[in-house]
Amino acid sequence: MLLSWEYKEGQNIKPIPGWCTQYFAIGHSLAEYQSTERRFVVGIAVPTRAYVAAFLSAGYVVKRAMIPLTEEIERHFKFLEACPIGTAVFYRKNGLVLKGVFEGCRTERILDKLVSRVAIRVSNRSGGNLTHLVQQADCLDVEVRESERVNLPKNQAGSVIRRNQKFLRVFLNDKAEAYSARSRLDCTLVGSVSIFEAELKNLLLRRADDTHLTGSLQELLRVRCFMGKGQAYRSDAVSASTLEVEAQNTPIVVFDGSTGFLRLRESWSTANCVVVLDRTESRFSEAAETINIARSQNKRADLKLIKPTLLPVGVELIAFEQDIV
Amino acid sequence: MSNYVTLEQATQLYSCAQARFVLRTVHDARFLKLTRLMKTLDRVLGERIYDEVWRGFRGALRRYLFNISSAPIPFAIVTEESWFAALPNKGALLMSVYPETGDALREVGSLLHSLSQSHANPILDEVLEIGGVRDGNASLVIKELRLVQLTEATLASAGLKRLKVITPQTLTMPEKYDRLIVIGAFRWFPQFVFTAPRAPKIDLVCFKGIIDSPRVDEAFVGSIRSVDLQPAYQTAFDEDGSDICDAEEIVPCINWDRVVQGLLTRVHRTDEEDEVEARLVVLAGSRGVFLDAGGQVLAIKLESSIAANETNQDWINVEMLEPGMALLLRTAGGGDLIAPTANIILGYQAVELRARQNEWKGLLRQNVVEFGMKAVCRKLEHYGSTRAHSWNVRGWMSNRSIKPQNYEDFLAITRLIKAEETAQVVWENACRITAAHQKAGQHIRARLLKEVRRADIRDLRRLGRLDFQLPEEDGGSMTAFVVQSIETKRYNISASHIGQVFEGDEKLWPE
Numbered sequence: 001m002l003l004s005w006e007y008k009e010g011q012n013i014k015p016i017p018g019w020c021t022q023y024f025a026i027g028h029s030l031a032e033y034q035s036t037e038r039r040f041v042v043g044i045a046v047p048t049r050a051y052v053a054a055f056l057s058a059g060y061v062v063k064r065a066m067i068p069l070t071e072e073i074e075r076h077f078k079f080l081e082a083c084p085i086g087t088a089v090f091y092r093k094n095g096l097v098l099k100g101v102f103e104g105c106r107t108e109r110i111l112d113k114l115v116s117r118v119a120i121r122v123s124n125r126s127g128g129n130l131t132h133l134v135q136q137a138d139c140l141d142v143e144v145r146e147s148e149r150v151n152l153p154k155n156q157a158g159s160v161i162r163r164n165q166k167f168l169r170v171f172l173n174d175k176a177e178a179y180s181a182r183s184r185l186d187c188t189l190v191g192s193v194s195i196f197e198a199e200l201k202n203l204l205l206r207r208a209d210d211t212h213l214t215g216s217l218q219e220l221l222r223v224r225c226f227m228g229k230g231q232a233y234r235s236d237a238v239s240a241s242t243l244e245v246e247a248q249n250t251p252i253v254v255f256d257g258s259t260g261f262l263r264l265r266e267s268w269s270t271a272n273c274v275v276v277l278d279r280t281e282s283r284f285s286e287a288a289e290t291i292n293i294a295r296s297q298n299k300r301a302d303l304k305l306i307k308p309t310l311l312p313v314g315v316e317l318i319a320f321e322q323d324i325v
Numbered sequence: 326m327s328n329y330v331t332l333e334q335a336t337q338l339y340s341c342a343q344a345r346f347v348l349r350t351v352h353d354a355r356f357l358k359l360t361r362l363m364k365t366l367d368r369v370l371g372e373r374i375y376d377e378v379w380r381g382f383r384g385a386l387r388r389y390l391f392n393i394s395s396a397p398i399p400f401a402i403v404t405e406e407s408w409f410a411a412l413p414n415k416g417a418l419l420m421s422v423y424p425e426t427g428d429a430l431r432e433v434g435s436l437l438h439s440l441s442q443s444h445a446n447p448i449l450d451e452v453l454e455i456g457g458v459r460d461g462n463a464s465l466v467i468k469e470l471r472l473v474q475l476t477e478a479t480l481a482s483a484g485l486k487r488l489k490v491i492t493p494q495t496l497t498m499p500e501k502y503d504r505l506i507v508i509g510a511f512r513w514f515p516q517f518v519f520t521a522p523r524a525p526k527i528d529l530v531c532f533k534g535i536i537d538s539p540r541v542d543e544a545f546v547g548s549i550r551s552v553d554l555q556p557a558y559q560t561a562f563d564e565d566g567s568d569i570c571d572a573e574e575i576v577p578c579i580n581w582d583r584v585v586q587g588l589l590t591r592v593h594r595t596d597e598e599d600e601v602e603a604r605l606v607v608l609a610g611s612r613g614v615f616l617d618a619g620g621q622v623l624a625i626k627l628e629s630s631i632a633a634n635e636t637n638q639d640w641i642n643v644e645m646l647e648p649g650m651a652l653l654l655r656t657a658g659g660g661d662l663i664a665p666t667a668n669i670i671l672g673y674q675a676v677e678l679r680a681r682q683n684e685w686k687g688l689l690r691q692n693v694v695e696f697g698m699k700a701v702c703r704k705l706e707h708y709g710s711t712r713a714h715s716w717n718v719r720g721w722m723s724n725r726s727i728k729p730q731n732y733e734d735f736l737a738i739t740r741l742i743k744a745e746e747t748a749q750v751v752w753e754n755a756c757r758i759t760a761a762h763q764k765a766g767q768h769i770r771a772r773l774l775k776e777v778r779r780a781d782i783r784d785l786r787r788l789g790r791l792d793f794q795l796p797e798e799d800g801g802s803m804t805a806f807v808v809q810s811i812e813t814k815r816y817n818i819s820a821s822h823i824g825q826v827f828e829g830d831e832k833l834w835p836e
Contacts, residue, residue, distance in 0.1 A: 007332055009331055009332055009333055010331075012333060014333070017332070017336045017339065019336070019339045020332070043544070043545050043548075045520075045544040045545065045548075046521075047338050047339060047341070047342055047520075047521035047522075048330060048334075048335050048338045048339075048499050048521070050329070050330035050331075050332070050334070050335035050499065051330075051332055051335055194329075195329045198329040199329060202329075203332060241645075259647065277544070278521075279516070279517040279520050279521040279544070280496065280497035280517045280521055281497075281649070282647060282648035282649035283647065283648070284517070284544070288544040288545060291545060292545060292546050295545070295546065295547070296546070302547060306549070308549045308550060308551050309551060310551075311549065311550055311551040312339060312342070312551070313339070313342040313343055313551055313552050314339065314341075314342025314343070314520075314521070314522075314552075315342075315550065315551070316543060316544050316545060316548045316549070316550045317545070317548055317549050317550070318545035318546075318547060318548045318549070
């Protein structure tokens with residue numbers, strides 16, 4: 001998928017190296033795994049951790065984008081129903097992000113059909129308490145804000161949804177629109193957040209045959225903590241030095257380095273797990289041994305999702321399944 | 326934003342993944358003879374090689390063998406001149422205690438005497454045969470940090486100033502080399518030197534006479550890979566049976582438990598009550614330091630995933646320390662820097678505040694001496710303390726801590742020492758001292774950060790230590806030491822020994 005792409009770093013423009021496309025393809029392959037009772041654990045020993053998690057996660061998230069959001073919609077609607085009235089929200093509509101207040105979920109009979117909708121108020125009393133009724137199918141356009149208080153203006157222009165449609169369409173075809181407008185946590189990266197930010201934002205990808213077609217890995221991954229407020233996300237990043245983490249449900253967690261894996265692995269005991277281990281890390285053996293022990297306690301056969309030919313030279317990989325307890 | 330590894334740098338490292346390895350065996354009759362004699366002596370003495378008298382001699386002999394085979398230094402440059410000087414007397418003594426060693430011991434003596442006067446440097450001779458060495462297009466990798474400067478001096482005198490000397494720690498950085506020349510046995514080095522090669526060509530230069538098994542272990546049992554994991558050697562290993570000294574036998578391995586036992590018996594413990602629970606941190610260059618297990622330390626994170634000149638320093642809990650980080654320790658200027666800086670912040674009130682502080686701590690200590698720790702803990706519980714465990718009480722009466730975390734515990738102390746009426750005032754004083762210490766910590770961190778930014782952090786990675794001079798007021802200096810390992814065992818150490826760097830006694834190595 002990245003074969004016809006170049007990258008620009010500083011003043012240098014070069015073809016995307018083969019090892020990057022290989023990690024992207026590994027991410028793609030892993031996204032094909034589906035199980036509710038089991039999860040996979042993948043350990044990768046690499047000569048340097050740089051960009052491994054970034055390309056692998058991008059491949060994974062892009063592939064996951066093809067999965068319909070049906071389940072997500074149902075889950076999110078239930079979540080909104082449980083929210084107290086007055087909860088601060090963001091409401092994404094027509095390419096804009098609006099601040100809003102949740103006014104409850106309503107189910108009404110319209111033309112003999114029961115229709116559930118979410119009421120979102122976007123202006124204050126002097127603005128006429130303008131309220132949008134958002135269909136259940138569109139409830140992912142509503143996102144709860146972290147702030148508790150919200151002061152709605154009389155009118156609001158809203159902020160523009162950041163998206164690079166031309167770039168996204170190459171990878172996502174007709175899913176590109178929903179991808180940048182609706183949130184779903186498809187991947188959690190655990191490692192140095194500042195390094196993730198640098199790798200994802202600084203590297204410019206460019207199509208070799210169309211130099212105007214450019215984008216970044218961040219535009220593919222849409223990491224929540226690097227997005228502006230109210231912007232839809234598809235992944236998140238967590239610092240490996242965090243002592244305690246409030247782990248969110250995520251289909252996959254990618255540990256970039258041994259520290260985060262050894263410290264925080266229990267926080268995501270049901271998520272699929274990729275551990276990228278730099279052979280030069282001081283805790284490399286300890287982390288590899290932890291993976292070996294997990295595999296030895298496992299009665300299931302090794303996972304054959306990834307072919308050896310997919311691996312870059314100098315890289316070792318183990319993949320196996322575990323029952324989710 | 327971090328100074329991260331660029332895609333270009335990472336790609337260069339991937340290009341080294343299929344490095345070409347060349348094994349270069351160095352033949353030297355005297356070295357070979359010495360290793361054979363060592364084995365003969367071992368065979369003759371059997372279990373007696375572990376006798377106290379013999380162990381010192383055997384350890385020194387193996388250290389010498391390791392030193393001359395792990396760095397390109399001449400036979401005559403020995404790191405233990407006193408041992409060589411004492412050899413004739415020592416030899417006579419050993420002959421009388423172990424007459425069965427006979428000719429073998431005599432031969433060792435005369436061989437060592439001859440080597441100590443020889444300027445031959447067979448390892449360097451072999452290195453000079455390698456292409457690009459004279460142009461500075463290669464770097465030497467040696468195992469021991471302590472031999473870096475000696476090696477550099479040797480190379481400089483041979484007109485090879487451009488040949489860089491590095492240790493495996495440097496190879497954790499994302500830097501590509503044209504050619505690496507690894508000195509010594511394969512098994513002396515961390516596996517990543519060979520499994521994550523930093524150069525497309527790697528030469529391994531080792532004396533004939535050292536048995537080695539150059540196989541890398543797979544990281545994951547049953548893992549898959551696109552090419553074979555084992556290094557592709559251009560030359561085969563010599564397996565004719567003449568190699569007689571196992572690489573593992575002479576490799577340095579300090580028994581830290583013995584070092585600590587020796588240290589503790591030498592130290593006169595004056596104030597048993599002022600003990601703290603400590604972790605032993607092993608530093609690069611065969612040094613160690615005890616750190617308060619519950620305390621904090623200034624550390625520099627030297628992450629392998631960030632560029633060589635990147636630093637990231639902060640106060641971190643000792644429990645969070647990891648190998649590969651660097652510790653900043655006060656090495657000159659006396660004691661802890663925080664208290665004097667905090668005193669400056671407290672101004673003229675410092676003396677009075679400290680005096681009041683010492684007063685209640687002294688009275689608490691007096692109670693412990695008089696009634697014993699258990700009784701004091703019970704009494705404190707009776708007076709309302711919820712955390713009156715012996716370790717906490719030791720901390721409260723120690724001058725290294727300022728006050729208990731909770732007021733109830735402090736109130737219980739004042740009740741015990743019959744000073745309840747002043748509890749509130751003394752507590753507020755202690756809070757002011759705590760605030761001053763926090764400010765002092767931030768101030769020192771800022772000053773150090775400035776110094777660390779000025780310094781070339783590559784030297785820290787290369788040499789395992791780096792000195793920083795603090796320019797202001799009380800000045801002094803701090804040294805950053807790279808952490809090699811953290812012992813899991815905990816020790817009860819006098820508070821005054823916390824943060825004091827000590828040398829790992831080489832005489833105890835190898836076991």
